[in-house]
Amino acid sequence: MSQACHHHGETSCALPSSQQVEDFLAQAEALCRARKQRFTELRRTVLELVCRYEQPVGAYTLLDDLRRSGRSAAPPTVYRALAFLQQQGLVHRLVNDNTYIACAHPQRPHAGLFLLCRGCGRTQEVHTREVDQAIAHQAQPFDFLVEKAAVEVIGLCHACAAGGDARD
Numbered sequence: 001m002s003q004a005c006h007h008h009g010e011t012s013c014a015l016p017s018s019q020q021v022e023d024f025l026a027q028a029e030a031l032c033r034a035r036k037q038r039f040t041e042l043r044r045t046v047l048e049l050v051c052r053y054e055q056p057v058g059a060y061t062l063l064d065d066l067r068r069s070g071r072s073a074a075p076p077t078v079y080r081a082l083a084f085l086q087q088q089g090l091v092h093r094l095v096n097d098n099t100y101i102a103c104a105h106p107q108r109p110h111a112g113l114f115l116l117c118r119g120c121g122r123t124q125e126v127h128t129r130e131v132d133q134a135i136a137h138q139a140q141p142f143d144f145l146v147e148k149a150a151v152e153v154i155g156l157c158h159a160c161a162a163g164g165d166a167r168d
Helices: 018-034 041-052 059-068 075-087 129-142 158-163
Strands: 091-094 099-102 112-117 123-126 150-155
Touching: 018 041, 041 059, 041 075, 041 099, 059 075, 075 091, 075 099, 091 112, 091 150
Parallel strands: 112 150
Antiparallel strands: 091 099, 112 123
16 A cells, blocks of 8 residues: 555555555454444455555465464465455455455445556556446446456556566
8 A cells, every 4th residue: 555545535455554554454344344244353364465465466375374374274264255355345356367456445336447567467456437437338238237347457567668577
């Protein structure tokens, strides 16, 4: 989290500092409480781990982190926690590489637009109402009600494009 969300003033979980992770976890707990959902210690720990990574993270990496911290956990445990966090809009699953990233705007439903650098792996969630509106507009002629959408755009960040450090 480099800063508070510039459109809503809420804590955002992108490139986190320790205080911002704590603020985000408190926000997540409040959202779950308001929705009458249980934000268990395991779910909190998994969300904290996801937040502390600067890149999207896989479930097995999270499992290893949990085990290193002394918790006994199995893959289904981590996947159930991640599923809950997804349902609550606290994390997004990136289909491209089956990893997870904390949601930059968990306080409201939105389409996920992700810029994924194939060079360094940096991923940025972009918030734009235009994407939400375009997806809904394209679905309308088919009488299709969009419940959830995600767009993953693969390319090169400025640093990789300028430095030629892209992975092939």
